[in-house]
Amino acid sequence: MVKSRAAAALAVAVLLLSACGSGGSETPSAQNSSQPRTLKLWHYESAEGAMGKAWAEAIKKFEASHPNVKIKFEAKGFEQIQKTASMVLNSDEAPDIMEYNKGNATAGLLSKQGLLTDLSEEAAKRGWDKLLPGGLQTTAKYDDRGVMGSGKWYGVPNYGEFVMVYYNKDLFDKHKVQVPTTFEQFTAAMDTFVKAGVTPLGTAGAEYPAQQIFYQLALTKAQKPWLEAFQSYKGKVDFHGPEFTYGADTFADWVKKGYIAKNSSGLKAEDMGVAFMNGKFPMMISGSWWYGRFASEIKKFEWGHFLFPGATMSPGSSGNLWVVPEKSENKDLAYDFIDITMSKDIQNLLGNSGGVPVAADPAAITDAKSKELIESFNKLTSQDGLAFYPDWPAPGYYDVLVAGIQNLINGSKAPAAVLDEIAKPYEDNLADIGN
Template sequence: MVRFRGAAVLAAAVLVLSACGSGSETPAPASSSQPRVLKLWHYESADSAMGKAWDEAIKKFEASHPNVKVQFEAKGFEQIQKTASMVLNSDEAPDIMEYNKGNATAGLLSKQGLLTDLTEEAAKRGWDKLLPGGLQTTAKYDDRGVMGNGKWYGVPNYGEFVMVYYNKDLFAKHKVEVPTTFEEFTAALDTFVKAGVTPIANAGAEYPAQQILYQLALTKAQKPWLSAFQSYQGKVDFHGPEFTYGAQTFADWVKKGYIAKNSSGLKAEDMGVAFMNGKFPMMISGSWWFGRVASTIKDFEWGHFLFPGATLSPGSSGNLWIVPEKSENKDLAYDFIDITMSKDIQNLLGNSGGLPVAADPAAITDARSKELIETFNKLTSTDGLAFYPDWPAPGYYDVLVAGVQNLINGSKTPEQVLDEIAGPYEDNLADIGN
């Protein structure tokens, strides 16, 4: 599997962008006097870094394409996750859409023939130069739908990783220092529990809980295990030390009160709002929250740190712009992708709390954003991005949601949950011939 190469990758991307620009925004010839329509779907909230950047990209697109109207529809992550195959195989497919990267999502759609091959366009417009090395991992899929090699079926234009957001005021109130080791981290969790405070905001009905379990497993994982799990380069023992530790420790955290038992049915939005309202000292989640957290929190000081005791963290290049095979305006979709890769949009993304892949470092003036980018570079410089737990198999997201809900509810043991998540993984390996 191709790996990220940290700050050097971002720097290289910046140099390429500075050298060649992103000047392929050639308006498509109109076949009639009637305005054309570009149907665009994405699921970023309006106050997130990506939401702000894509909104500006729409304005720039319409300004450079006077005979085109962008018809934008906001969709939910879960909505697209569950209906993508059906929608993209119908006449309701948009012209361009944000979609989750990985074998179980973009890889599956590419294998089903639902996505446009962007390989030629990537070379023509220089996207392959702006996204060198590991940043291309989630853009390419082979005939089996496995990421890292093959044809381009999507274009990422930002990075992301999971970290620990923390409420500095609550830390100070309870005399808790930012932990640098896993032992210090659990000691901090104990301090909050003893004070009657549930330390970690959580959401069991969507992605956050499974990412916590995965992060715990990663504290015991090495690169060969990661390659085996994500890229099928070896055998994964679901009752080995990695997943056993992750599931058992997650269950223990619930019993100890680190994670609330009523979080089983909560969604990511519930978790994020609760943290931003100051109800929890910590939230373990992704950089996609960063811009919103920065613009929303007014009543307390906050910060972030990497998960203590781990050299690997969930993360990757960001979600993909994909062009459905049924898109009626592929040329316009390519132009829009080009604009999102432009220096202006990338700089806006960086100054809004996002992780741009092709920004000018000198143009990132926001102090919090600089700190976020420095943390990301620290993680990627050690090749520490471990992708996400739901990527390896189609439908695995729902399998993991059910698994962590059972752990939160205490309705199944860690061993039973590991058996349940092993089955679909092994079935997928059989399906793709591994």
């Protein structure tokens, strides 16, 4: 997980890296084969998002440099892959390469199950280890227990991400609300919207967004030792300690105060994003993965973002991973595709489309919105502020958190009871891995 100075290295890597990617060099088998081949690729990025645009261009470049190969791309949903990966990768239906969520509960679990290819040799040979120094390698490597941060390479991240507060500038102006710089100003702004009959925060309880708000609130009371205990098992986590207690109590209080709508319990992330793009909510707390899509699709109002007020840490990390299933029949082609996504052309496109690249040419990032995003990421990482995500520590923990936070939104369980529910699977996992 986050180690001392690791996040600072991540910040430097985002824009200051000027080393070139290997640019999609072909392996001998790919160059010499005269037989048509197919590379089966899965990812779950929106076509209008920064990563979606970058990967679409990477597919074009790959096929241009591999004339006997066609990429068979299948768009998958995040939830779909999250729930079925172990089963699919253990079958003949496995793709040759796919995007997968990073962390102990996801990529770490698959690596421990023997379902992912060890990429260590390729990472050294193709220079991925040079393009991804320090903290960027944290989510790429997993030990024999499936715990991230050391061991073998089982994935390659090629962008950064973090959670922020998106806001509708027009609604802020209409209600005479200033961009908050403290937590007290933030809650005062939400009070202003509530008094005007406007729900301040758009969110989604049926998927990841609501649990990230709960985690962000806990992080406002957290220090590094607590984070390392929770994410890296370096110490005991008290689920009824000040961090999670504050997160659960405050989240429940926000629902009671009308900051969060009770009907958000059944909403999905896409519902939340579309509602924000339609101007329904003044604010939305979510990740940088929305940034490029908002830049492309929001036409009717001005929008911006700010880091969560009153916190030095926020959910975030290097981005999702390219992984190569152990059952892939075209591993050489999969490595070539990863190479292309790490090339300067694709990284620059990613950066100018609202993403956070890891190997772009700084001078090539000319889009004003993109520069704002990367500046915020650098500010967060310069204070060692990437706190990963709350569902990472244990397999199946994502669903546990979804259910727990839905109970907070519905008011069907008290915060203390919810904390009991999310504590047990975490502690069971520690027992399973011998901690």
